[in-house]
Amino acid sequence: MPELQRLRPDHAPALFTFEQENRAFFAASIPDRGDAYFTDFDARHTALLTEQATGLCHFHVLVDTDGEVLGRFNLVDVTDGSADLGFRMAEKATHRGLATATVLHLCTLAATEYGLTTLRAAAAIDNTASRTVLTRTGFVPTGEKVQLGDRPGLAYVLPLGEPQLRPSPPSPA
Structure with a gap:
């Protein structure tokens, strides 16, 4: 079973491999890192x-039992009880509900471990997978349009600690 781990120095080799192997896959839906x-x-x-x-960011990797990185899940720009969520999954780890389950887990960590009250996120309009994960995990579009590299996107928000806005994990199909 994959495990969400806080980023550590020893993750570097597996993380580098993850980024290299998935570069073209990522570039199809999010700006390329260059x-x-x-x-x-x-x-x-x-x-x-x-x-x-420093506490300004909380970086995480989703790691399988062999130590391979399957995804990155980050909370950045932590300030005044809020942070921006960003995530990316390896192509071979998609369509299994891992991103949704991991974002739900990270939302819990954000509230209980990091003391956050609000998460923000953004996804390109043509990035259906990320927008689906965000809505399945309770994020709500703000109506604000954003630019993600050369792609138009939408902003999302999730107030933490409000039970009516905390979604249940999706039921198996």
Whole structure:
């Protein structure tokens, strides 16, 4: 069973492989990270860990039993009880409900471990998978249009700790 883990130094090799193997898949629905991301990966990973230590961000990886990274789930720009949620799944891990289950789990962590009261997210209009995960986990479109790289997107919000807005996990089909 995959496990959500807080980002650590030893995740670097598996995370690098995850990003490389899925680069084209990701670029079909979200802005590409660019070549510099891969060239400077080690320094960037160290910088993320330093930023996480300040409490401004909470970075996570979804790891299978073999240590392979299946997804990234991040809470960034933590301020005044809120944060922005971002996530991406490996192509081979899609269509199994893992993203939905992991976002639900991270929403719980956000409230109980990190003391957050609101999460924000955005997804490209043509990124049906991410928009579906967001709505299944209780995020509501704000009506605000955003630009994600060269793609138009929509903003979402989820107040935490309000039971009527906390969704139940989807029932198996």
